[in-house]
Amino acid sequence: MKIENDAQLRELYGYPKGRAKEKVLSHLEKHGIHFIKNSPFFVMSTSSNEGKADASPRGGVPGFVKVIDDKTLIIPDSKGNNRVDSIGNIVETGRIGLLFLIPGIDETLRINGSAYLSTDIKHLDLFSEGQNPPKACLVVSVEEAFLHCAKAFMRSKLWDASAQIESQSFPTMGKMLKDQLGSKEDPESRDDMIKRYKKDL
Structure with missing residues (x-):
């Protein structure tokens, strides 16, 4: 059977309850900020106006994503291959999803919101150090922020040396x-x- 609508989906899975339902915040608080400041890696998800999806890995030293306040992140668009798949999608739709990881930690932090590409000098100056400063930055407005449970990482043993x-x-x-x-x-x-x-x- 092909699941084709929300009613069929909910009949199969039901609805979230308890912490799974209540944990979604509209802003960052101390634990979300601490997570981002300690994360050297995240996956950025976007889609085009036509619905073409893209997921792109991004990395740097912990703290490379700047937390400006409880609703705002600034991300350097570090030098890449100039395909600009994700960036092009953001220019089209202004939407973004982020999944932050910390090596050795099985939980992840998910953020959804709006974003735009900026060449404002006040944003670029945040990343002026290093041999390849970015040409542009992503300014992200947080709409949803929540911790994701450890099950996927426990199943995959991603950080376990025996899995390498x-x-x-x-x-x-x-x-x-x-x-x-x-x-x-x-x-x-x-x-x-x-x-x-x-x-x-």
Whole structure:
């Protein structure tokens, strides 16, 4: 059976109750702020006006996302590959979803809200240090903020050393792209890729 409407969905899953229902806040408080300040990584979700979805990983040293107040975050748009999939979606729709992670912590922090791309000098000055300061920043207005339970991380054992695989046993990005694109060039080695990436960090 294909689930096609909310009534069918709720018949199958029911409704949230207790803490699952009540934990959604309209702003950041001390624990949400503390989580963001200690997070070196988040996943940003967006969609276009046509509904084309995108999820993009973003990382930096803990505190690279600036908490301005309980409703406002500023995120550097660090140097990338210029596809601007997520940024283009934000320019179109002004909507954003964020999932913050902290290595070793199984809970995550989810934030949903509105966003816009800014080149305002007062925003860029927050990220003036470093070898590659951003050309622009995302200014996020928090509409929903809530902690997400640890079940997914417990199931996956994401932070457990026993769940890690040997990187040498996995194809390099160069090898995978060569196969996907049918390139006749020799694939870039992992060491060469890392050296190239480090120039853009």
